[in-house]
Amino acid sequence: MLRLRNYVGLGMLLLVGLFVYYLFIKTYDYQITFNARTAPGTVYYAISDWEEALGKRGLANVIDSKGVHFSHLDQNLKIGDSIINLKWKLEGLNDSVTKITARIKDLENSVITRLENIVKKPPLEQILISKMSDFKKGLDAHLNRFKVDVAGEDTIPGKFYAYVEIKSSLAQKARNMIANNGGILGWLREHGFKILGKPTLEVTHWNVEKDSITFNYMFPVNELDSLPEHGRIRFKNYPSRKAIKAIYHGNYRISDRAWFALNDYAKRHNLEVEMTPVEFFYDNPMMGGDELEWKAEVYMPIKTNVSLK
Structure with a gap:
């Protein structure tokens, strides 16, 4: 009986620790990962072009954007009432494939956003998934234009x-x-x-x-x-x-x-x-x-x- 209580106590402690990490320590709200059959530099410029297109179409206002030599790009975008941080990591897996990771954080409502994630899919997540889907389609179309x-x-x-x-x-x-x-x-x-x-x-x-x-x-x-x-x-x-x-x-x-x-x-x-x-x-x-x-x-x-x- 005592051993069972110890296991229950340890499990509760672990859950509390995970909950605290998820709400207050984790540095992003969402992560999207996919591969592209091209070099990291091509993806880097495609992200920059996508960022510009979002602004021209009125879908987002670019507040700040900075990158590091085809491997990382850090963007702050204003979407609706939210300011969203996008951290891109571009990793060449081999001579023809790049792994693309986008970590997304709502800079103004991160804890609220994470609480919403526990019980439902918040509207912001749906918007971001839609925009990322558009980006991937655009990237795929671009890659079909050259070899x-x-x-x-x-x-x-x-x-x-x-x-x-x-x-x-x-x-x-x-x-x-x-x-x-x-x-x-x-x-x-x-x-x-x-x-x-x-x-x-x-x-x-x-x-x-x-x-x-x-x-x-x-x-x-x-x-x-x-x-x-x-x-x-x-x-x-x-x-x-x-x-x-x-x-x-x-x-x-x-x-x-x-x-x-x-x-x-x-x-x-x-x-x-x-x-x-x-x-x-x-x-x-x-x-x-x-x-x-x-x-x-x-x-x-x-x-x-x-x-x-």
Whole structure:
């Protein structure tokens, strides 16, 4: 009898402890977890785009948002009368799958929310589940628009280039290339240059936090004995370099999804890389067609002090 009372007492103590933990110590109200067949960086930017879309559609007001290099994102959203904190964790499970965990907390009514959870499903939970479901559908639709295959270690070919330097956001990268395309090609042909390969993009600076890049939009050309001068067009030799390579198919506007895949591959295989990707474009977007047939070779240079000959 005494042993039974001890078990009952221990059980009650455990229940009280769990109740206190659930109401006052646990750091979130809900947790939603699912997987996506892509790199963490792609999910990171998809969350940012979703956040912006919520604001534009009047479904939520973004109060604050900050992230950490494709692995974590911390958001405060105002939904109705509630201020909701979303803590995202993005974990690459392998070279093609990311585990997405979203921990959700009502910052103003957390204890009340948790009490409601015990007896019923509160309206806020239904709203959040609906919004998360919309996010997952949007992410799945986005992933169907492109394909990335990481080929492993390779070499960026060395060439002589004419180029212009451009500063841009990731989203405006392709638009800025198109805006400069005609002017560069016209001037090069006018001055006797031959185009000897595919249009190329070389990122020279990538600020992940500010979503900004500086890149060279380049065309491989023949070297003339005397190089004409132009206010923006410059010339340089790009040396061969060790790199990891990916084959990208899709609209070039989002070819940076291959950057994320290469970055994740490098981390997984303990390769130290420079965040200065290089892209070679095989198709002309102005010709239209099925975007999934458009091809680009994308490289992420491996850090090394030696250039290949």
